[in-house]
Structures are given as C-alpha cells and as structure tokens.
Amino acid sequence: MKALVEQKTEGRSALQRADELGKRVEYLAFMLGPEAYAIAIGGIAEILKPLPITEVPRSDPKIVGVMSVRGRLVTVIDLKRRFNLASTFTMDQKSRILLVDVGGEPIGLLVDEVFQVFRLTDAEIEPPTVLGSEQPPYVVGIGRPPGGAVLMLLDLSPLLQSDLMD
Amino acid sequence: MAENQGGGGRGESAGDKAREEFFSEAQEIVDSLSRDLLALDDVCGRGGSDAELVNDVFRAVHTLKGLSGLFGAAMMSGLSHELENLLDDLRLGRIELTAPVLDLLFKSVELYGRILAAAKGDAPEPASEVKALLSALGQVSQQRGGGGNVVAQYELDPGLLGVLTEYEEHRLRTNLQSGISLYRMRVQFPLLTIDSALDDLKAKTRPHGEIITFLPTGEGGDTESVELEILVASRAPLETIRGALAGPNILIEEVRRRDVAVSVESQRTPSPQHAGTLGPVAQGSSVEQPAPSMEDLSDDAQTVSTGVSAPPAIPSAPAGPTSAGKGTAAPPGPDKGGRELTLRSVSQTVRVDIRKLDHLMNIVGELAIVRSNVARIAERVRREFGQSQLATDLHRLHRSFDRHLGQMQNGILEVRMVPLGQVFDKLARIVRQISREHDKQVNLVVTGAETEIDKLIVEELSDPLMHMIRNAIDHGIEGRDERMHVGKPPVGTIALNAFQKGNQVIIEVEDDGRGIDPAVIVASAVRHGLVPEAEAREITAKEILNLIFEPGFTTREEATALSGRGVGMDVVRTNIGRLGGVVDVSSEVGIGTKMTITLPITLAIISVLVIEVCGRTFCIPLASIEEAIAFDETQVRTFEGREVMTQRGATLPLARLGKLFELEGVRPGVWINEAAATPKPPEVRPRQKERSYVVIAAVADRRVGFVVDRLIGQQDIVIKALGKTLKKVRGFAGATELGDQRVGLVIDAASLISEVLASTTDARVVGILNPANAVEGGRA
Numbered sequence: 001m002k003a004l005v006e007q008k009t010e011g012r013s014a015l016q017r018a019d020e021l022g023k024r025v026e027y028l029a030f031m032l033g034p035e036a037y038a039i040a041i042g043g044i045a046e047i048l049k050p051l052p053i054t055e056v057p058r059s060d061p062k063i064v065g066v067m068s069v070r071g072r073l074v075t076v077i078d079l080k081r082r083f084n085l086a087s088t089f090t091m092d093q094k095s096r097i098l099l100v101d102v103g104g105e106p107i108g109l110l111v112d113e114v115f116q117v118f119r120l121t122d123a124e125i126e127p128p129t130v131l132g133s134e135q136p137p138y139v140v141g142i143g144r145p146p147g148g149a150v151l152m153l154l155d156l157s158p159l160l161q162s163d164l165m166d
Numbered sequence: 167m168a169e170n171q172g173g174g175g176r177g178e179s180a181g182d183k184a185r186e187e188f189f190s191e192a193q194e195i196v197d198s199l200s201r202d203l204l205a206l207d208d209v210c211g212r213g214g215s216d217a218e219l220v221n222d223v224f225r226a227v228h229t230l231k232g233l234s235g236l237f238g239a240a241m242m243s244g245l246s247h248e249l250e251n252l253l254d255d256l257r258l259g260r261i262e263l264t265a266p267v268l269d270l271l272f273k274s275v276e277l278y279g280r281i282l283a284a285a286k287g288d289a290p291e292p293a294s295e296v297k298a299l300l301s302a303l304g305q306v307s308q309q310r311g312g313g314g315n316v317v318a319q320y321e322l323d324p325g326l327l328g329v330l331t332e333y334e335e336h337r338l339r340t341n342l343q344s345g346i347s348l349y350r351m352r353v354q355f356p357l358l359t360i361d362s363a364l365d366d367l368k369a370k371t372r373p374h375g376e377i378i379t380f381l382p383t384g385e386g387g388d389t390e391s392v393e394l395e396i397l398v399a400s401r402a403p404l405e406t407i408r409g410a411l412a413g414p415n416i417l418i419e420e421v422r423r424r425d426v427a428v429s430v431e432s433q434r435t436p437s438p439q440h441a442g443t444l445g446p447v448a449q450g451s452s453v454e455q456p457a458p459s460m461e462d463l464s465d466d467a468q469t470v471s472t473g474v475s476a477p478p479a480i481p482s483a484p485a486g487p488t489s490a491g492k493g494t495a496a497p498p499g500p501d502k503g504g505r506e507l508t509l510r511s512v513s514q515t516v517r518v519d520i521r522k523l524d525h526l527m528n529i530v531g532e533l534a535i536v537r538s539n540v541a542r543i544a545e546r547v548r549r550e551f552g553q554s555q556l557a558t559d560l561h562r563l564h565r566s567f568d569r570h571l572g573q574m575q576n577g578i579l580e581v582r583m584v585p586l587g588q589v590f591d592k593l594a595r596i597v598r599q600i601s602r603e604h605d606k607q608v609n610l611v612v613t614g615a616e617t618e619i620d621k622l623i624v625e626e627l628s629d630p631l632m633h634m635i636r637n638a639i640d641h642g643i644e645g646r647d648e649r650m651h652v653g654k655p656p657v658g659t660i661a662l663n664a665f666q667k668g669n670q671v672i673i674e675v676e677d678d679g680r681g682i683d684p685a686v687i688v689a690s691a692v693r694h695g696l697v698p699e700a701e702a703r704e705i706t707a708k709e710i711l712n713l714i715f716e717p718g719f720t721t722r723e724e725a726t727a728l729s730g731r732g733v734g735m736d737v738v739r740t741n742i743g744r745l746g747g748v749v750d751v752s753s754e755v756g757i758g759t760k761m762t763i764t765l766p767i768t769l770a771i772i773s774v775l776v777i778e779v780c781g782r783t784f785c786i787p788l789a790s791i792e793e794a795i796a797f798d799e800t801q802v803r804t805f806e807g808r809e810v811m812t813q814r815g816a817t818l819p820l821a822r823l824g825k826l827f828e829l830e831g832v833r834p835g836v837w838i839n840e841a842a843a844t845p846k847p848p849e850v851r852p853r854q855k856e857r858s859y860v861v862i863a864a865v866a867d868r869r870v871g872f873v874v875d876r877l878i879g880q881q882d883i884v885i886k887a888l889g890k891t892l893k894k895v896r897g898f899a900g901a902t903e904l905g906d907q908r909v910g911l912v913i914d915a916a917s918l919i920s921e922v923l924a925s926t927t928d929a930r931v932v933g934i935l936n937p938a939n940a941v942e943g944g945r946a
Contacts, residue, residue: 054909055782056888057827059895066888066911068903075889105889163891 024119027143029151030096030111032080037111038118038143038151039098045106046099047114050091062163064110067097074099076108077163102160109156118145125153189282190517192233192242196278197591199226203271204594210263217337220263223271224253230278242281245296248303249274259336267306269602272595273299320348320421334379341376341399347420349375349407351396352383354415360392367396370411375400397421520621523582530575531884535903537571540564575882582622583767586664586673587615589628596632597660600639607657608643614664619671619767623745627673627765630738630749634675634761635660637735642679642759652756654678670789671767676760682753684710694718711751715739746787746899748866748916764866774883774912776904777861778876780829783910785883785902786872790863790915797858797873811860811871818862821922822873827897863915870919885912896921 027038028047048069053076055065064076076097080086090112097108126142128135138159143151202222209216231246233239252270255261277296284291320342330338342348355363364380371377378397400407404420411418541564548557590612601608619627643649643658650656661676684707691697691713697705713719717736735749742749747765766772766789774785775794801811802820809820824830860871883902888895899914 052908054901054911056892056895056898056911057782057829058897059892063891066892066901066909068909073886073889073901073909075891077891103890107889107891 024121027118027120027151027153028098029115029118029143029149030098031113031115032083032111033085035085036115036149036151037079037154039154039156041117043100043157044098045101048097048099048108050093050095050097064091064108067108069099069106069108072106074106074108076110077160078110080110080112082159082163100156100160102157107160118143118149118151120145120153186519187517188233189286192230192278192282195226195230195233196275196282197588199223199230199278200275200595201591202226203268203275204591204598206263207268207272207598210265210268215263217257220253220257224250224257227253239281239285241291241293241296242278242285245274245277245281245300248300252303252306257336258333259340261306270299270302270306272599274303275595320423322348322421330379337376338378338397338399341378346375346399346401347403348378349398349400349404350419350421351398351411352393352417353396353413354391354393356391358390364394367411371398371400374398374402374407374410391415518581520582523578526578527575527884528886530571530578531903533571534575534882534884537564537567540567582620583618584621584624585615586617586619586624586627586671587612589624589631590615590662590664592628593631593635593662597635597639600636601643604639606639606643606645608639609657609659611659611661612663613661617664617666617671619765623765626741626745627763630741630763631662631673631675633735633738635662638675638677638679638759638761642677642681644680648680666767668789671765673763673765674760675763676758678758681755681757681759682711682714682751683755687711687713691716691719694720711753714751715749743914743917743920746914746916748868748920750866762866772883772885772912774881774902775861776878776881776910777823777859777874778878779827779874780824782827782829783878783904783908784823784874785881785904785910785912786861786863787899787912787915788880790865790919792862792864792869794859794861794877797860799858813862813871818860818869818871819922820860820871820873821918824873824875826872826918826922863919865916865919868919868923870922872918883910883912 026041028041028044029036029038031037046069051067051069053065053067056063059065062077062081064078067074067076074097078086091110094113095110096114097110098114100107100109120143124144124146126144128139128141130142131139138154138156139152140155141153143149143153145151202219206216206219206223209219227246227249231243231250234242234246249271252261252267256263256267261267277292277299280289280292281296283289338348353367368377376399378399380394380396383393383395398407402410404418408418540560544557544560544564547553547560594610594612597608597610638660639658643660644652644654646656649658659678661674663672663674663676665672687710688697688702688705692699692702696713696716696719714735715738717734719734719736739749742763742765745765747763750762750764751759752762753759766787773788775788775791776783776785778784795813798811802809803811809822810817811820812818822830859874859877861874861877862869862871864870881904883904885900885902887900888898892898897914897918899912899917901909901911904910
C-alpha cells in the first residue's frame with residue numbers, strides 16, 4: 001500500500017516536472033513497414049484489431065475495403081499504399097486500424113503495428129524542413145523522444161479531406 | 167464516437183430544437199398554403215370562387231405571421247402582415263380575386279420558401295423581391311371597390327342585418343348580386359339536441375345552397391327549445407327547398423325583393439365583434455371561424471419547445487366539406503369534437519427528424535444480426551450438446567423475437583412513407599408558373615398522388631420531376647395556335663401518374679405535345695460531337711431517345727431561356743439513379759412524350775439475394791431480380807464478342823459478374839477471421855465450377871443475366887451508404903452487415919445493367935473499370 005502511494009506521488013511529481021519543461025502533446029507512434037510515424041492522439045477515436053474487411057471492386061488501390069464497426073460502415077485506407085510505401089497489401093496479427101473522423105465520416109487507417117504513445121514537448125520536435133525544404137504538407141515535424149526513436153509526425157486531416165473530395 | 171453520431175442531434179440546445187420545429191412547421195404551412203392557392207386558382211379559372219378556400223389561405227398566413235413573430239423572422243412577418251390585409255380584403259369582397267392577385271399570392275408562396283431557406287442559412291435573403299412584392303400588394307389593396315347596395319332591395323329585418331358580421335354581409339351581398347334567391351327558415355330546436363340537429367340541417371341544406379347566418383329569434387321558444395332564424399341563399403325554387411328540408415318545426419319562406427328600395431346603410435354596424443356575442447352558435451356555423459388567437463399561438467410555442475408537435479394551423483381548423491378539394495396529406499382533424507374551446511392539440515401527430523428513424527432502423531438491423539446469432543446458437547446447442555429441450559426453447563424464443571422484430575421493422579418503414587402528393591403539389595405550382603411564362607395553356611392531371619414512397623426519395627424527386635415538367639412544357643407542348651392547327655385541343659395536358667408495381671413505384675410524366683423528333687435529336691447529337699456522323703445512320707430509335715440523357719446534349723434551336731440553366735436530362739438520370747431508379751423515355755412525333763421513372767419503394771430496408779462470386783459475397787436487391795436459373799454454359803452464344811443466351815424465346819444479354827468486377831483469377835482479399843492469428847487467404851475455388859447460376863436482373867424493361875458462382879440465400883438488410891471515398895465507384899448502391907461482422911456490398915442493379923447494355927454499342931465503357939485496380943497477386 002505504502003509502495004503504491006509512493007509510486008503515485010512519484011508519478012505526479014514526474015508529471016509536474018514534465019509540465020515545467022513545456023507543453024506536451026501526445027502522439028501515437030505506429031509502423032509502416034520499417035518506418036516509424038506518429039499522429040496526434042486527439043484525432044484518433046479508436047484503435048481496432050483487424051476485423052473482417054470487405055474489398056470493394058473497382059475502388060482506388062489505396063482503399064483496403066469497408067468494414068463494420070458497431071453498425072457503422074468504415075472505409076479502410078491502407079496508409080502504406082497511400083504513401084506509396086508499398087504496392088501490395090499485407091495484414092497480420094500485429095496490424096491495427098486507427099479510426100479517425102474525417103469531415104464527419106469514420107475512416108480506418110491500416111497500419112502495420114502500433115507501439116506506444118509519446119508525450120512530446122515542443123523542444124523534442126524538429127521542423128519538417130530538416131528533411132529538406134520541399135516536404136508534403138501533411139508532415140508536420142520530426143519527433144525525437146528520449147530513447148533515440150525518430151518519428152515522422154503527421155497531420156493527416158488535410159490529406160484525407162482531399163481524398164474525400166475527389 | 168459511433169454512438170454519438172447516430173442520435174441525430176441529441177446535443178442540440180432546446181433553442182435550436184424549437185427553431186427546427188419552427189422551420190418544419192412553417193414549411194408545412196407554406197406547403198398547404200400552396201395547395202389551397204392551387205385549388206383556388208382552379209376554382210377561379212372556372213369562373214367561380216370559393217369563400218372557404220380564401221379563409222383557409224387567410225388562416226395560414228395569419229398563423230405564419232404569428233409564428234414568424236415568435237421567432238423574430240422579421241421579413242416573414244412583414245410579408246405576412248401585408249398579405250393578411252390583402253386576404254382580408256378578398257375575404258370581405260373588397261377586392262376581386264383576379265389572375266394578377268393570384269399571381270401575387272403565388273409569388274408570396276415562393277418568397278416564403280426562399281425566406282425560410284435564407285433563415286436556415288441555405289440561401290441569401292430575397293430582400294429586394296420581398297420589397298417589390300410588398301409594394302405590389304399595397305397597390306392592390308388600394309384598388310378595393312365597394313359592392314352595390316343590393317341588400318337593401320330585399321325584405322330583410324334591419325335588426326338582423328345589423329348583427330351580421332362584415333363577412334356574412336359580404337356573402338349575403340355576393341349571393342344576391344348573382345341573382346340567387348334568399349330563403350328565411352324558422353326552425354325550432356330542442357335545446358338538448360341543438361348541436362346535432364343543427365348539423366343535420368346544415369348537411370341537408372348544403373347541396374342546395376349556402377347558409378348565410380342563423381340567429382335566435384327570441385320568440386316561439388320555451389324553456390326546452392329555441393327558435394332560430396336561418397338565412398339560406400339558394401338557386402333552387404322554394405318547393406325544392408321545402409321538399410328537402412321539410413320537418414315538423416320548420417317554416418320556410420322566400421325573402422322577396424322590396425318594391426321600394428329602403429336604405430339600410432345607416433343600420434349597418436359592420437363589426438366582427440358580433441360574431442363573438444353569438445357564442446357557440448356562430449362558431450358552429452362553419453362560415454366564419456375566428457383565426458387562431460394569440461392564446462393558440464402561445465400554446466403552439468410551448469409545444470414547440472417541448473418537442474411535441476404543435477398542430478399545423480391548417481388541419482387544426484377543420485373547415486367542413488368545402489375543403490374536399492384540398493391535398494390528401496392533411497391529417498384527419500376531429501370534425502365535431504373540436505367545437506369546444508380547448509387548449510389540447512387538435513392533431514395527434516409528432517414530427518420526427520428522418521435521421522432519428524434512420525437511427526432506429528440501424529438498431530433494428532443490429533437486432534436482426536443478434537437474431538441470426540441466436541438461431542445459430544440454438545442450432546449448435548441442439549447438435550453439439552444434445553440439449554434438445556433447451557434448443558427447442560431457444561428456437562421458440564427466436565421465433566417470437568423474429569416476429570416482433572419484423573413488426574417493428576414494418577412499423578418504422580411505414581412511418582417513413584409519405585404520399586407522393588407532397589411533391590406533386592409543388593409541381594402543380596411549377597406548371598402554373600412555367601405555362602404562364604411561356605404563354606401556353608397547360609392542364610396538369612395528377613393520378614396516384616396517394617402512392618406512398620420513402621420520405622428521402624420524395625425529397626430527392628422534386629428537382630428531377632420539375633426538370634422533366636419544364637421540358638415537357640418548354641419543348642413538348644405546342645403553342646395554342648400550333649395546337650389548333652394540328653387539330654389538338656388548345657389546352658395542352660401533362661399527366662403525372664404514379665402507381666405501385668411490386669416493390670417499385672412508377673411515376674410517369676406524359677405530355678400530349680409535339681413529341682421528340684429523332685431527326686432533330688440525331689442532328690443535334692452529331693453537331694455536339696456526341697455521336698460520330700458515321701454511326702448516326704445505324705442508330706436505333708431507342709438509342710436515339712436515350713441520347714437526350716447524354717451529358718452535354720441540348721437542342722439549341724428550340725431551347726429558350728429556361729433550358730439554358732445548366733441542368734440537363736443527364737442530371738435527371740444521375741439523380742434518379744442515385745435513388746436506385748431509372749428513367750425511360752418513349753415518344754411519338756406529333757402525339758406526345760412519356761417519361762417513366764421506376765423507383766424502389768424504400769431505401770432503408772430491402773430484401774436481397776445473397777450471392778457469391780469468386781469467393782466474394784454480394785447482395786442483389788430482390789426488387790430488381792426477375793429470377794435466378796441454373797447456368798448452362800452450352801446455351802451461351804456470342805455476338806460481336808458479347809455473350810447472350812436465349813431465355814423463354816427472348817435474347818438475354820449475359821454478364822459474368824466476376825469478370826465485370828475483375829475478380830477472376832485474383833485471390834479473394836481480406837476476409838480476416840478475427841479468431842485467426844494470421845489471416846489465411848481463403849481457398850481459391852477450383853477452376854472447374856460444379857454449377858453456376860444466372861441471376862436475371864430487370865429494371866424497367868432492361869434485362870441482363872448476371873452469372874454468379876453460388877446462390878446463398880435471401881435476406882432482409884439495412885442498406886448503408888458507402889463513404890465519400892467510395893461514392894464514385896460505380897455499380898454499388900451501398901453495403902450492409904451480413905452477420906459475423908462481415909460486410910456485404912449491395913449491387914446497384916440499375917447502374918450495372920446500364921453499364922452492361924451500354925457496352926454493347928460502346929466499347930469505351932471498359933475505361934470506367936479502374937485499371938489501377940488490377941490487384942497484385944501477392945495480396946493477403
């Protein structure tokens with residue numbers, strides 16, 4: 001019991017220390033092939049294990065298909081194909097579907113693996129220009145959390161919005 | 167997240183809700199206003215006039231004024247105020263109901279619609295138009311003139327004349343001016359049964375004439391009875407009236423003209439207050455019913471904010487038999503019980519946002535999945551655990567669940583259904599407007615307005631139908647002189663027919679105009695590059711007619727200002743197609759054109775045939791399936807590379823669904839079993855199929871046989887729209903959950919049939935099959 005209380009206070013003080021360092025934003029990091037990406041966790045409604053997905057003949061190759069999440073139809077997009085990281089489609093037990101809301105419509109983003117949530121301070125985020133001056137607008141920065149991981153931080157809403165438009 | 171969105175605005179504040187209610191109520195009133203005006207226009211066109219209809223219109227405007235005042239819709243309330251003045255003048259005969267006046271009234275209905283749209287933020291406020299209308303209304307009001315003093319020529323008791331309301335006086339004057347005889351009845355009524363006896367008498371009188379007023383005479387009565395003097399205007403001779411109304415306590419005499427005219431002008435006290443002093447008797451007269459008072463309106467406001475429907479103003483004023491010409495949509499109001507003053511809502515209706523019904527329907531869909539799971543468990547219990555008693559109980563439970571679920575589903579579907587009359591009424595207004603713009607006389611004949619169809623479909627129908635009617639008047643109906651010249655009646659006819667046929671609703675728009683000239687169509691299509699000149703000579707009559715649905719098609723040489731609005735028949739076809747329907751056209755030069763729309767009755771729940779092709783499951787709506795037969799490969803013939811077979815003596819074009827969807831040879835994709843650690847690609851079916859089937863789909867008169875691998879069974883499904891990203895994929899109407907969390911795509915038979923048949927003449931159609939979709943073999 002005592003240990004628990006100690007742990008708690010310790011946790012809280014760690015949190016306080018973190019606050020002193022600056023505002024932190026939570027990012028969910030995931031893998032697409034060998035590369036690590038992350039998006040702000042506020043935009044993710046749910047992380048789903050693979051459910052049966054029905055392919056839609058004649059649809060855009062970046063679309064995996066449709067699935068039903070508690071009665072709602074969700075269009076699943078293969079992020080790897082969206083970013084031209086792969087031309088074939090793979091899915092295994094580690095695959096996850098990130099459920100996001102795009103203009104009121106639920107969209108599932110298929111990723112290879114979800115590993116953890118990083119709380120990044122402003123100081124831990126490099127501007128996208130470090131990768132070169134011409135970066136796509138959905139890359140908002142490079143995250144460098146303690147521990148040596150390097151994450152490509154994405155803001156997908158403009159990208160997905162434009163997908164819906166055409 | 168999923169739950170939050172289905173609820174349909176639970177999070178809205180009470181104010182928003184009240185506003186929503188205001189909009190829908192105002193819209194309802196405007197709609198019924200429009201109906202009444204049309205009826206009035208009709209009566210007026212035949213040279214008559216209907217006092218009761220004018221009253222209905224007056225009441226509607228009055229209610230709108232009250233409502234808009236409550237919600238601070240200043241423009242609407244200003245317009246209503248001026249209109250009310252005009253209508254009051256009309257009602258009291260101060261001005262004549264002429265075509266220009268009617269035009270103003272129709273214009274105001276249109277403006278009401280636009281003001282409502284503007285208030286919702288859908289459109290800019292029509293400020294300048296409202297201003298123009300207001301000044302036009304003002305001008306009309308100034309033109310009021312008085313009627314002659316014909317009343318004075320009759321032997322009427324000045325005391326009686328003195329207590330007539332201005333309205334009653336107007337009716338009296340109008341009747342006398344048109345030379346209708348006036349009769350005075352003295353009737354003894356027992357006090358106990360006066361209400362019903364008076365109703366009886368009124369009903370008996372109505373076929374013969376109009377009751378102007380009735381007043382207690384103050385004589386001849388005793389403690390148990392009362393004597394009323396009733397003034398009746400009628401064209402019938404005295405004997406007929408006596409014969410029809412004779413009774414023990416009834417005395418009837420004709421009111422004769424005086425030899426010497428005596429002015430009763432000085433004795434007139436034209437004050438509507440007198441109606442009030444007569445108490446319930448005057449109220450029962452049904453000639454003048456006071457417009458809803460402020461109490462009524464504030465009562466409305468309360469019910470609006472509590473979310474229970476306030477009675478729409480029109481039906482809440484049951485108007486007696488003269489309202490027979492009104493639309494079919496008015497809910498039946500209590501006719502007799504409504505006489506006592508009550509604060510209770512007259513109509514028992516609740517207005518519901520259709521999204522809430524969609525939400526309920528989704529829940530029913532979920533329950534249907536639960537139901538099939540229960541059935542499966544019952545079966546397992548019986549087979550694997552040998553618990554036959556338990557299994558039987560479960561089965562019984564399942565059956566009862568099934569039955570109730572079916573009832574619930576039907577109930578919700580029923581609620582969604584509305585009569586097509588809702589959209590037809592709007593069209594009647596359009597016909598009137600367009601025919602006046604074109605200076606053509608057109609008679610719209612509507613049948614089947616009571617045919618019911620899903621509310622969502624009705625909403626989406628108005629634009630396409632309006633366009634078709636515009637076309638019919640603009641291009642179809644000839645001018646008066648031309649019609650006379652070819653021996654047609656000078657007034658053109660547009661027939662709007664609706665009827666149900668199985669699971670489909672058919673709507674026909676038929677005109678008796680000049681028809682579509684194939685030569686003109688082909689020439690125009692060639693000129694606009696829609697058809698190569700070489701092909702133009704071989705084109706069939708049916709194909710020629712279908713050219714009018716091509717994007718970019720127009721017949722410039724005939725078109726007027728109306729046709730250049732950028733909405734072509736291709737948009738009509740696209741819009742109808744989105745509803746799962748098709749448009750067909752047939753025409754004979756010189757005789758007329760008929761457009762036929764075939765629509766599914768509902769979009770919410772449909773019965774489908776579940777089929778399998780190349781390991782994938784698809785659903786085909788049963789409404790578009792004629793039959794499914796075993797496929798015999800030896801029966802297939804090929805014409806120009808297209809497969810057909812003969813079925814019952816007719817040629818049936820075939821389409822192999824696997825080929826059409828480019829699934830052949832591609833391993834089925836990601837049917838991932840959630841229990842499986844690693845998704846296994848489902849087995850590829852052996853090449854030699856034991857047996858295939860042909861599902862014969864038919865929409866309107868087009869038929870195609872789709873070759874599929876397996877028929878799985880019939881199922882009722884809740885169809886859900888595909889997301890925006892998938893909207894442009896052709897051939898699917900939506901998707902549904904089939905149980906086991908699997909999603910099945912629902913095939914849009916109409917669009918696939920068009921596609922297959924189009925490719926008979928046009929090989930380019932292959933281009934729409936996305937070549938990028940040739941999925942790699944390494945999938946899964």
